[in-house]
Amino acid sequence: MFADKDISKFNNIETPFYYYDTDLLQKTLQTCATAAAPFQFHIHYALKANFNQVLLQQIKDIGFGADCVSSGEVRRAVEVGFDHKKIVFAGVGKSDKEINEALDLDIFCFNVESVQELEVLNELASKKQKTAQVAIRINPNVDAHTHHNITTGLDENKFGVNSWDLPECAEMLKSCPNLKFIGIHFHIGSQITNLDVYKNLCVRVNEFAKWFEDKGFTLQILNVGGGLGIDYHNPDHQIPDFESYFKIFHEFLEVKAHQEVHFELGRALVGQSASLITRALYIKKGKKKNFVVLDAGMTELMRPALYQAYHKIENLTQTKKLETNASFVKYDIVGPICESTDCFGKEVEQPESFRGDVFAIRSAGAYGEVMASKYNLRDAIRFVYSNEV
Ligand code: LLP
Secondary structure, eight states: OOOHHHHHHHTTSOSSEEEEOHHHHHHHHHHHHHHHGGGTOEEEEEGGGOOOHHHHHHHHHTTOEEEESSHHHHHHHHHHTOOGGGEEEOOTTOOHHHHHHHHHTTOSEEEEOSHHHHHHHHHHHHHTTOOEEEEEEEEOOOOOOSOGGGBOOSTTSSSSEEGGGHHHHHHHHHTOTTEEEEEEEOOOBSSBOOTHHHHHHHHHHHHHHHHHHHTTOOOOEEEOOOOBOOOSSOTTSOSOOHHHHHHHHHHHOOOOTTOEEEEEEOHHHHGGGEEEEEEEEEEEEOSSOEEEEESOOTTTOOHHHHHOOOOOEEEHHHHTTTTTTOOEEEEEEEOSSSSTTOEEEEEEEEEOOOTTOEEEEOSOTTTTGGGOOOGGGOOOOEEEETTTO
16 A cells, blocks of 8 residues: 555656665565575575666675576676676576676576577587586476466477477586586466466476486476566555465475575565556546546556556545545556557546546566666656655
């Protein structure tokens, strides 16, 4: 919930902007760290969810590592001060330049996604007379039961090494003197709310770990990726249930004494800690439809246009006055961009809205700011931090 003092502060700030609640982020990080501690689980924060430096600073300070998907993210993590020995680098298409940069920065581990990538990494490491630590990202063919656009662990997805390629992968690992194989990596998808999915993942991880150990390899790391979802419908239930999530892995994963379990969480850590704050520019009342036209659009928050993702929309100005019998109207809540998909919600019931009303589009901390674009030559997105206003 927004406090009244926040709402009145917003009145004087130029919109649109991302409002980051740094106190909530701190609470979320602390809750996650506390839930992981009894099991000695290692958390890497997935920078792709949000690489805003103020947030990264807080995440680094709690002691988490960094999961990166480009050399830009690796550099950002190093700049912010993440320990290079806690940086992992995944990605199905790492370029030679990116691999070289990550080798120079002595990162902890490359999560390798194909047999050919092993060959290239070995060659580039040997030119630098270095040994690269690698984990093999395996595609476990586990259905994440989430939106098909954010499922990654099925046979038809491009990510990871498929099980039928593992024998070739094992041979390659044996023949690459500049690679040190340290573990296996998985990531089956994002915004996973049915935790049973993770039980299925554990079963598969145990099978693959046994497969490698039977072949004489020692696995030091079991990296199970991220994907824990958040409640977009109830953004005020802000902190995800990290305890239940970690308990599943504690219960179902077979972890040997010499092994570490690694996680790569993005959305669950940062998702609820931001809202996109925007103003109604125009109200259009029609015969069939009513529209609220906001000053933020898909260029600021792309998820609804791209995945038909739901974000709760609140008219903060009118919600304040709701005690006095406000009338409700169904609106399509749209942005100013020249695309019909530039719509944050269809037929959304709202108190009757007026030009100038301030709206919050909630749960926008993950895959919001980072996916903003300049389409239509829009101004760069602004931010406001709760501890600054
Ligand atoms: N590890 C790997 C290898 C990943 O590919 C991802 C996300 C994560 C970890 C973090 O997943 P999370 O805990 O945040 O679910 N843009 C989409 C989400 C794409 C997720 C890509 N991979 C969205 O807005 O829903």
